[in-house]
Amino acid sequence: MSIDFGLKGAVAIVTGGGSRASGIGNGRAAAVLLAEAGAHVVVVDSAAGNMAETRDLIAAQGRDALLVTADVTSQEECAEVVRRTCETFGGLDVLVNNVGVAGPAGTVVDVDPLAWEACLRLNLTSMMLMSRAAIPRMRARGGGSIVNMSSAVGLVGGHPQVAYPTTKAAVIGLTRxxxxxxxxxxxxxxxxxxxxxxxxxxxxxxxxxxxxxxxxHAAPLAVEGTGWDVGEAVLFLAGPRSRWITGVVLPVDAGLTATLGSGGAPSVTSPPGPAPSSREPLS
Ligand SMILES: NC(=O)c1ccc[n+]([C@@H]2O[C@H](COP(=O)([O-])OP(=O)(O)OC[C@H]3O[C@@H](n4cnc5c(N)ncnc54)[C@H](O)[C@@H]3O)[C@@H](O)[C@H]2O)c1
Incomplete structure (x- = not known):
């Protein structure tokens, strides 16, 4: 028996709903699970080719997705995504702000200030821009649900680079x-x-x-997490089964953040979240 998430016929945008490589990214999983729950899904990605596998996974369930190539750091492109969504499906109910990159390496002393700003724009400002375009359309429907992708690094310190965790902590402030x-x-x-x-x-x-x-093995459950685990949390928060929940930050981390500061934390050899990479797109 399939679970009814109350999302049949709902209209949902997932930013970064493609993925940089084959496999199940967080945005891809969210898009597929929302489609499986019966939503009309709009997949947004700045790299058109990254969306093909998402489209195929959704098509495999006998569902269609609208793919929109757009850069969510652009206010105009965010507005256009929402306009096309509403033109195609008649409104908007759910926005999943998933886009985010690891950003530049460095502490405040040596991070490249321009790369820092680009990371803030991509990981944080994009969520404001998409929400700004989406909220008037949600109001017109009498409500909606926005799910922002933060990270466990937004809840704890200790990350070797300053930009990424700063943006993810800011996403929590934005959300609340x-x-x-x-x-x-x-x-x-x-x-x-x-x-x-x-x-x-x-x-x-x-x-x-x-x-x-x-x-x-860094987290108590000692089970590897996948994009599906993250997508399931997004699905729950997106739909009316969480109708009395707002302003929360839901860790999806096998208990990792629950152990930190307890004195009994397992040994963590590198911080949660993506490893720093000089290959990250920054705008
Ligand atoms: N994988 C992890 O370990 C982990 C941990 C914590 C948080 N996160 C967060 O999850 C989110 C991403 O997860 P994913 O698995 O979907 O990543 P992904 O890199 O597989 O996919 C992200 C997609 O976003 C697209 N994108 C990048 N810049 C864009 C822009 N300006 N406009 C539109 N699209 C753009 C990329 O082309 C890519 O296809 C990020 O917010 C990340 O910080 C990931």
Whole structure:
């Protein structure tokens, strides 16, 4: 028996709904699960080719997706994504702000200031721009749900590079603030904070088996997380089964953040989230 998530006929946008490589990324999983739940899904990605596998997975369920190539750092392109969505499906109910990159290496002393700004724009400002375009359309429907992709690194310190965790912590502030502002309009805003998830974002950086194993055992459950685990959390927060939940940050991390600071934390050899990479797109 399939679960009814209350999303049949709902209209959902997933930004970064493609993936940089074959496999199950967080955005791809969210898009596929929303389609499986009966939503009309709009997959948004700046790299058109990255969306093909998402489209195929959705088509395999006998569903269609609207693919829109757009850069979510552009206010005009965000507005156009929402306009096309509403033109095609008659409105908008769900926005999943998933786009995010590892960003530049460095502490505040040596991070490239321009790369820092580009990372803020991509990981944080894009969520404001998409939400700004989406909220008036949600209001017109009497409500909606926004799910922002944070990270476990937004909840804890210790990351070797300053830019990425700063943006992910800011996503939490954005989420809570938006939840308070837009709750009275029936718009819920929540965040998901993945831990050591094995996605193309990680595997495409050439992580070796030893590091993969250490990531698996860093959290109490000692089970490797996938994009599907993150997608399931997004699905729950997107639909009316979470109708009384807003302003929360849901860690999806096999218990990793629950152990930190307890004195009994397992040994963590590298911080949660994607490994720093000089190959990250920055705008
Ligand atoms: N994988 C992990 O371990 C992990 C952990 C914590 C948080 N996260 C977060 O998950 C999110 C991404 O997950 P994913 O698995 O879907 O990543 P992914 O890299 O596989 O896919 C992201 C997609 O976003 C697209 N994109 C990049 N810049 C864009 C832009 N300006 N406009 C539109 N699209 C753009 C890329 O082309 C790519 O297809 C990020 O917010 C990331 O910080 C990941």
């Amino acid at each position: 603030t938006m939840a308070a502002h837009h709750g009275p309009e029936g718009i819920r805003v929540n965040a998901v904070a993945p831990g050591y998830v094995h996605t193309p974002m990680v595997s495409s950086q050439g992580i070796d088996e030893g590091a993969r194993e250490r990531r698996r």
